[in-house]
Amino acid sequence: MSPIFNSCTAANADEPTERRRDNNVKIGIRARLRETICLMPGNSHNPLGLYISIPFCRSKCTYCNFASGVYPASEHKRYVDRLIEDLASAADWAVRMGVELPRTVDTVYLGGGTPSLLAPELLEKLFNALRTQFDLEPEAEITVECAPGQIADETLGAFQVVGVNRVSMGVQSFIDREAQVSGRLHSRAVVEQDLRRLRLAGIANLNVDLIAGLAGQTMASWEESLAALVDSEVPHASVYMLEVDEDSRLGREMLSGGARYYAGLVPTDDAIAQMYTRALESLGQARLEQYEISNFSRPGFTSRHNLRYWERRPYLGLGLDASSMMREADSGYVLRSTTTSDLGEFLTGQKPVETAWLSPARQFEEAWFLGLRLNRGVDVAALEQEFGPEPVARAISVVAALEEDGLVESDGESVRLTARGRMLSNDVFQAFLGLDAGEPEPKCPESEALITK
Numbered sequence: 001m002s003p004i005f006n007s008c009t010a011a012n013a014d015e016p017t018e019r020r021r022d023n024n025v026k027i028g029i030r031a032r033l034r035e036t037i038c039l040m041p042g043n044s045h046n047p048l049g050l051y052i053s054i055p056f057c058r059s060k061c062t063y064c065n066f067a068s069g070v071y072p073a074s075e076h077k078r079y080v081d082r083l084i085e086d087l088a089s090a091a092d093w094a095v096r097m098g099v100e101l102p103r104t105v106d107t108v109y110l111g112g113g114t115p116s117l118l119a120p121e122l123l124e125k126l127f128n129a130l131r132t133q134f135d136l137e138p139e140a141e142i143t144v145e146c147a148p149g150q151i152a153d154e155t156l157g158a159f160q161v162v163g164v165n166r167v168s169m170g171v172q173s174f175i176d177r178e179a180q181v182s183g184r185l186h187s188r189a190v191v192e193q194d195l196r197r198l199r200l201a202g203i204a205n206l207n208v209d210l211i212a213g214l215a216g217q218t219m220a221s222w223e224e225s226l227a228a229l230v231d232s233e234v235p236h237a238s239v240y241m242l243e244v245d246e247d248s249r250l251g252r253e254m255l256s257g258g259a260r261y262y263a264g265l266v267p268t269d270d271a272i273a274q275m276y277t278r279a280l281e282s283l284g285q286a287r288l289e290q291y292e293i294s295n296f297s298r299p300g301f302t303s304r305h306n307l308r309y310w311e312r313r314p315y316l317g318l319g320l321d322a323s324s325m326m327r328e329a330d331s332g333y334v335l336r337s338t339t340t341s342d343l344g345e346f347l348t349g350q351k352p353v354e355t356a357w358l359s360p361a362r363q364f365e366e367a368w369f370l371g372l373r374l375n376r377g378v379d380v381a382a383l384e385q386e387f388g389p390e391p392v393a394r395a396i397s398v399v400a401a402l403e404e405d406g407l408v409e410s411d412g413e414s415v416r417l418t419a420r421g422r423m424l425s426n427d428v429f430q431a432f433l434g435l436d437a438g439e440p441e442p443k444c445p446e447s448e449a450l451i452t453k
Contacts, residue, residue, distance in 0.1 A: 213242025377416030
């Protein structure tokens with residue numbers, strides 16, 4: 001096959017919920033922060049994470065920029081059958097590409113879209129295939145994203161059967177009017193009812209998403225949403241700032257100066273930043289400690305799957321617009337790949353997976369801007385062990401300048417963002433790009449489809 005593309009510049013990842021929900025990064029490096037997934041050495045002892053995209057929705061939210069939509073229910077079975085084909089062919093594909101694919105899996109994440117819209121028999125069929133092809137650890141974290149009001153009793157029963165032990169609820173706002181104008185179909189009462197139902201089903205590891213910057217949102221209504229989140233006593237919360245770009249209806253309307261989708265009611269950037277700052281205070285007081293720019297948890301409830309993106313551990317992405325990362329055997333290069341975002345192309349299985357290789361220099365850059373997303377920061381000694389002292393010395397000069405500007409802090413062993421640095425994280429991340437600009441471009445192998453027909 002011919003290469004799907006020839007440019008192998010590094011891109012970026014926030015993964016899947018996080019790959020897909022990075023709202024602090026401006027367009028200049030947003031692509032880099034979305035797709036990058038770098039593996040630490042020694043992955044023979046490093047289990048795999050599985051991300052499975054389920055793109056089906058009952059309605060498309062105005063702010064949504066993901067590869068998801070409203071599709072006929074008749075497509076659900078075809079889609080799951082394609083996922084199962086890709087699960088069965090993943091090992092052969094990894095061999096052809098010359099990368100290591102761990103068989104042991106310790107995290108599974110079904111993102112969307114709304115995975116809870118799949119019929120119970122399809123969920124069970126998918127997980128049976130997953131367990132046939134991979135060895136799922138007994139204590140594996142298994143997360144499913146759900147929309148409030150869209151978890152049937154039968155689906156909840158299927159969650160128990162397949163072993164789902166974590167649910168991420170896309171609430172976005174506890175204010176009914178804000179949810180409605182954004183295209184959400186739920187009310188606060190429905191959210192609270194679903195949280196009770198999930199707990200009664202034995203799923204206590206729960207996350208609630210909120211978005212700062214929805215149309216019509218005010219500081220007073222944001223305070224009310226934060227209070228409702230705290231009152232729900234969920235052990236994990238994610239707070240994102242509204243992302244405005246060409247990939248969403250609301251974003252296109254705002255960029256063109258239009259008024260549809262209540263674009264004129266979206267808060268200013270300064271107001272959104274104040275909402276984010278208030279979330280840090282409110283959630284911290286409720287002992288939901290921030291551990292990443294957008295994520296907060298009680299002890300023992302961090303998202304193990306999403307941590308693997310920031311810690312640069314391997315994962316395989318299946319389904320629509322899903323990204324993967326694995327290391328090439330016997331080399332320092334990392335392979336990243338992305339599937340098509342077109343449902344028709346995915347169902348036919350004809351379009352090759354797009355692939356590119358990340359050189360050690362590109363991985364070094366990403367080790368900084370992914371690691372800095374975590375509150376614990378970047379471990380300098382670990383970087384020296386992985387990449388050597390010379391690149392670290394160059395990076396430390398960048399750290400010194402950022403420290404003078406009050407954007408990072410360092411104790412000699414680790415480097416972390418300051419509170420100001422989190423608000424200006426784009427500027428910090430940008431400073432670490434191009435540290436080794438003179439290095440030759442990484443190789444560009446031919447792309448191959450997971451399914452060969």
